[in-house]
Amino acid sequence: MADITLHDPEPEFAVARDEDGDVTLTIRADHTSIRISVGRCYDSASLLGQSLQHLAEDVDKDVLDGWEDTPDEYDAYISVDRGRYHVSLEGTPVGDYPSQDVAEIELARAMVDGGVFPNAWFINERGNYHTINDSIRRWHDEGGDGMAPIEGVQYQPGDRVRYTGIDWPCVVVADWGTVGGVEIHTDGDPTIRAHVTDRTEMHPITD
Numbered sequence: 001m002a003d004i005t006l007h008d009p010e011p012e013f014a015v016a017r018d019e020d021g022d023v024t025l026t027i028r029a030d031h032t033s034i035r036i037s038v039g040r041c042y043d044s045a046s047l048l049g050q051s052l053q054h055l056a057e058d059v060d061k062d063v064l065d066g067w068e069d070t071p072d073e074y075d076a077y078i079s080v081d082r083g084r085y086h087v088s089l090e091g092t093p094v095g096d097y098p099s100q101d102v103a104e105i106e107l108a109r110a111m112v113d114g115g116v117f118p119n120a121w122f123i124n125e126r127g128n129y130h131t132i133n134d135s136i137r138r139w140h141d142e143g144g145d146g147m148a149p150i151e152g153v154q155y156q157p158g159d160r161v162r163y164t165g166i167d168w169p170c171v172v173v174a175d176w177g178t179v180g181g182v183e184i185h186t187d188g189d190p191t192i193r194a195h196v197t198d199r200t201e202m203h204p205i206t207d
Contacts, residue, residue: 006030015048023048071121071129076111078103078132079123090116098195102180104132105150108139112147152178160187160205165194169205 008029017023021040025048026033038044071077074090078100085103087094087110094110097103100122111117120136121129141148155161155175163170163184173183173193181197196202 004034006032013052015052017045025052069119069131072119075118076107076120076136077123078107078121080125089114090118098183098193099180102174102176102183104135105139105176105180108136109147111136112140112145115145117144150177150179154199155182155204161202162205163194163196164201165196166192170194 006029011027011029014026014028015023016026023038023040023045025036025038027036028034038048076089077087079086079088080100084096084098085100086096087103087107089107089110095106097106107120120132122132123129137144139148139150140146153175155172157172157174159172161170161172161184166184166186169187170184171187171190173185173190175182181195182199182202183193183195184202185194186192
């Protein structure tokens with residue numbers, strides 16, 4: 001008795017009856033062919049068909065039913081550290097943002113820009129992984145490969161505004177609409193930032 005393990009994501013299976021009447025099951029994987037002869041008996045060939053059918057049913061019941069993906073190094077991730085939400089896609093950092101909603105929007109945008117749409121995960125402060133696929137996909141359009149409109153966007157990056165929380169003119173970093181709010185920094189010092197969710201506390205500088 002021998003065990004043979006071959007790795008091939010797309011193995012091939014074939015069943016044939018040769019000119020002598022022998023029925024053969026052929027499995028091709030990893031540049032290797034394995035042939036199993038079940039003989040010339042009708043009952044044996046019928047039993048082979050039943051076995052293959054049961055195998056397909058077992059794949060559905062025991063493998064695919066309740067399938068749960070696990071994180072992969074080329075997936076998309078959002079993690080939180082010191083109040084900032086860090087986004088990476090396929091192992092490459094995208095940026096850090098002031099809230100999870102904003103991070104999800106920017107991860108969705110990075111997927112569209114890169115033309116890649118892997119599984120997405122949130123890593124909490126304890127290092128646990130949670131799937132956030134649905135949260136990311138809601139920002140994509142009906143076709144799934146573009147961004148959906150973001151409701152409530154008022155400002156563009158670089159717009160100058162007044163904010164009641166900072167006694168100094170500020171510059172808009174980004175506006176993520178009614179869900180994500182606006183991030184600003186003080187005019188002249190990009191390191192001093194604020195995340196504004198109440199838009200009544202901010203107004204544009206027009207002069």
